[in-house]
Amino acid sequence: MQIILSKSSKDPIYEQITNQIRSFILAGELQEGAALPSMRKLAKDLKISVITTKRAYEELERAGFIYSIIGKGSFVAEQNLKVISEIKLKVIEEQLSVVIMNSKEIGLSLDELLQLMKILYEE
Incomplete structure (x- = not known):
């Protein structure tokens, strides 16, 4: 597990760590x-x-991704597959919202965007 921190990120350092560990688990x-x-x-x-x-x-720990045992350390918690799917779907929706906004800004049509997504998906 290699965590990379960005000083130029708008996200606080603890959030960068949290997001990366969550991604490794998912x-x-x-x-x-x-x-x-x-x-x-x-x-x-x-x-x-x-x-x-x-x-x-x-x-x-609050989000249920890890648990801690005093004197032993922190460990990856058992993950509920339904919860994981919901989390991943939410991330996809957020990322697609950004893609759609950027596409509209440069005048990319829905058909062009779908074609691009199809090409990338099939790679």
Whole structure:
């Protein structure tokens, strides 16, 4: 698991961490029960405050992606496939909204957009 932080991102650092770990879990790169790095280790590796990693882990735990055991660490929680599908669908809808807005801004027709999507989908 490699987390990459962007100083130019509008998202706070804890949110960047949260989003990337969530993506790793949803993509199956982090399996159920897998141990996450300790908050201190992650903070040291990313050269950030432990408070920031603590907030990211708290957000992930609150959302049900991980669980923590005092003295043992944080682990990937069992994921409900229906919940995962809903989360992924929401992400797709958000991304498509941006694509549609950008397409309209440059005058791309719906037919042209659909053709482009079909080409990319079939690759």
